[in-house]
Amino acid sequence: MSASxxxxxxxxxxxxxxxxxxxxxxxxxxxxxxFYWYQEVIATHGASLKG
Known part of the structure; x- marks a missing residue:
C-alpha cells in the first residue's frame, strides 16, 4: 500500500x-x-541461493 x-x-x-x-x-x-522462498533462505543460512 502506498503511504502517499x-x-x-x-x-x-x-x-x-x-x-x-x-x-x-x-x-x-x-x-x-x-514467503516460502525466504523461509528456505533463512533455514539454510543462504545455502539455497547457491544453486
Missing part, C-alpha cells in the same frame, strides 16, 4: 491481503510464494 496514495495496485512483502484500491475485500491474508 492509498493504492494497493503494487503489492510488496511476503503476505497477500485480499483488498483492492477501493477498500473492498475480505481482508483475508495468505502467504505469497516469496
Amino acid at each position: 496514495r492509498a493504492e494497493l495496485s503494487k503489492r510488496y512483502g511476503f503476505i497477500y491481503v485480499d483488498r483492492d484500491d477501493s477498500g473492498a475485500g475480505t481482508l483475508a491474508r495468505s502467504r505469497k510464494k516469496s
